[in-house]
Amino acid sequence: MPIPIASDHAGLPLKQALKAALEAEGLSFDDLGTHGPESVDYPDFAHAVCERVAGSEGFGILVCGTGIGMVMAANRHPGIRAAVLHNATEARLTRAHNNANIACLGARTTGIEVALDAIRAFLASPFDGGRHIGRVEKLDTMLAKQGAAGAKPWA
Secondary structure, three states, X not given: OOEEEEEOOOOHHHHHHHHXXXXXXXXXXXXXXXXXXXOOOHHHHHHHHHHHHOOOOOOEEEXXXXXXXXXXXXXXXXXXXXXEOOOHHHHHHHHHHHOOOEEEEEOOXXXXXXXXXXXXXXXXXXXXXXXXXXXXXXXXXXXXXXXXXXXXXXX
């Protein structure tokens, strides 16, 4: 399954560089936008990637100026555990301890080589399971309770 990847206008240059580097390594992607420099709304692109990743065993990649907007939008979706990555260590640990399934990057805060190392580590690192399973399940339970309390899901 191709990895869904998306960015807003601020993240477009980093997204393009990541795609080129990872495609050279034989990984396939499905670019869900944006494709131009015009200002766009990052939640729309986060939603597109989350729809592909939720309920699957796959991973997604989101890029904006800092990664913060994308991670906030992504984590509002059931089944999504997104993390902003600044380096390969964070990437390994968020997979190992949090079973993260979406990597968020900041084009204005992370250089291409560091971002590429983080993505490689993210994609290669397994979830440790064990004591972390209950913690990850609590995240899903908290989101379900918010939904039951009247929080609006993505519309």
